[in-house]
């Protein structure tokens with residue numbers, strides 16, 4: 001196995017109070033970096049002190065957006081162990097994103113080794129207050145200084161980590177969602193199923209407009225007909241209708257969330273009927289009107305579960321579950337966060353221990 005060099009930081013930063021962490025504000029003392037060139041392939045994997053990077057202004061990432069990212073978390077259990085949640089799935093998805101964006105594949109075992117060593121080096125940055133975790137951001141950027149539109153011949157793969165606060169410090173609360181009928185996030189054949197920067201920049205304007213009207217998130221419809229439900233913000237979405245849980249089938253423009261997959265597996269394990277299929281906004285509103293729409297929630301690494309209490313589609317409001325968090329949404333949230341933090345047994349083999357030597 002490739003050796004990862006470690007250069008330890010000599011001036012460690014002061015840690016922020018655990019009840020004031022926020023999201024992605026503070027960074028740990030170290031980072032992982034590895035370089036790529038067409039001659040050498042991926043080389044020089046190293047853990048170094050957290051620091052700025054110097055790039056040529058012509059670096060391709062700035063001009064043509066050849067970049068991808070991942071997001072996962074490390075948790076501290078009540079008895080002090082460290083757990084990662086499904087890291088291999090994140091790196092598999094990273095390589096699918098890489099492939100779509102013409103970025104060279106990264107060895108998954110090396111990436112996991114790097115991540116485990118980085119987490120071990122910065123283990124005292126993992127917060128242990130209820131609801132907190134260490135958010136991990138692996139990413140790749142194209143660094144070749146060349147303005148021709150072609151795949152870069154140089155890249156950097158990095159992992160940075162940020163202690164993050166409880167997503168629901170006052171308890172889990174439903175959000176209001178604006179159903180977007182003008183802008184689209186992604187189209188089939190495009191890059192919607194890759195975790196690549198442009199998808200998020202493209203979503204900001206819609207998000208901003210929704211916020212101005214008092215909505216927390218946007219529900220995205222398909223890019224062609226504005227008819228079929230895709231995702232909510234940067235989360236996958238689930239609806240409980242007449243006892244069955246539905247989520248849009250992965251169609252090429254929807255991001256294949258690992259939380260989404262975990263929720264599907266968990267519901268099946270519980271014997272709750274769950275279906276991945278095409279779901280139109282008309283059908284959803286019809287279920288809302290006839291009283292069969294029971295619960296709705298988004299899923300993603302950051303919030304895990306985000307219940308939806310109200311939707312607005314072209315001015316027509318839909319209140320879901322009296323605007324309260326549904327029972328199933330709450331059970332899924334409690335069980336998933338329980339497995340992640342080691343409070344609930346993990347029958348799925350999702351958690352992976354990190355040893356600090």
Ligand SMILES: *Cc1c(COP(=O)(O)O)cnc(C)c1O
Pocket residue numbers: 071195231233234235236255256257258259260299300301302
């Ligand atoms: C990351 C992401 C998700 C959620 O994926 P998880 O693996 O569950 O965190 C869903 N939709 C989009 C667009 C995303 O970027």
